[in-house]
Amino acid sequence: MKLYSWNINGLRGTAKKGLLEWMQATPLDLLCLQETKCAPTDLPDEILHPPGFKSCFATAEKKGYSGVATYCRQPPLACDTGLGIERFDREGRVLVSDHGDFLLYNVYFPNGKASPERLAYKLDFYAAFLDHINARVKEKPIIFCGDVNTAHRAVDLARPRENEKISGFLPEERAWLDRWTAHGWVDSFRHCNPEARDAYSWWSLRSGARERNVGWRIDYFFVHQSLLPRVKAAGISPEVMGADHCPVWLELHD
Template identity: 55%
Template structure:
């Protein structure tokens, strides 16, 4: 059994200062953990966060300080890790890690936000298009694909508390949702919705105002997608709203894949 978690921590140093990150990691013991919006360089971290016992870590860092960034924590080292998509406009923001684990290739991604005034929407949609090309190339090369992270888009009305009021807000605009439609049309499976197609109130992000989290007025922005060949191995997919420390909560995927310590 292999357990994978993904969590937009909205600042790794901040969630660590709150006394949450390492306790949660030690208690949960994921085989693989993907973080987004780390907002730091590895040399800004204490040794216990940079190299927790039992974990290998890999980092993609933004050139802009305190912005974006993704990280990979794993109990077994990947066969290879690629930092970025190979596209400088996106890679300078530290948005992507591609790790080959043999049984599958895992892509950890922090998708751009279109911004409230929609000024970053073209940038976001270009990243999305190039990202889909990347994972399709992996599949055409014979690899099983898992991608996870903060996609910064709620796919369907069931995936946010107030869809009608947000039709023109970035994160739920038709052009953004249509991109996820294209991902699904290519055969990729949203693991949570595959198992729980009708579950309501299942959100992963809450605005940090007006007690949105306490009232569960949220959005489901964080996902695990898999290529269809991995469907028989899916044991569970879950959302963990009880884990605090960020405006996002972790999501997880459990696969019937043996690990070396089993």
């Protein structure tokens, strides 16, 4: 089973750049998209129901903002949205699909750069999310993926020293990822590729950053430690264009 996650920064725009063709040509079973910026009612049938896929959506109250979607080759047993906390759920950031032997959380974590208030909101979201998955994993193993909006270690961005005081690499943000790992949540890419360098999933649209590979690794697949025996491989696909992020992926043993 192969799972992909991709912040596409607008589903309709990325569809015009070849997303649907890429989906059909790529051997994937599950695709989690973040920052879709639309509701299902906004979409034509070819995006809502691509051949061979079942889709589920979580939509923000604010039009054209946030949002996540999961496309599945095999229909999930169930789909649900949110964390059960209204201040977070109104932004359409969490979609949960049940695939029988695991739950998949597709999450667009908040960005903290806009203001101190949004940074506080982001850290509160991290805390609420950890509490939620720690409770839920007692029922069934969990995988969560998406745009986490934080680079965990210095190796996860091209210019760590220059960004020490920038949201996305602040000590208090990175500390939350430390808490996740301390609670048994494993960064699958780093687990499978411990020596990887210059491996990024997001590049600024300014100054040719992608061409120069001046990037950040802020998109992840985390698996609960109980699922580690099923992890076969994990990686990043920087060759796939269409957005300022690229897809990341996880491959599981059956």
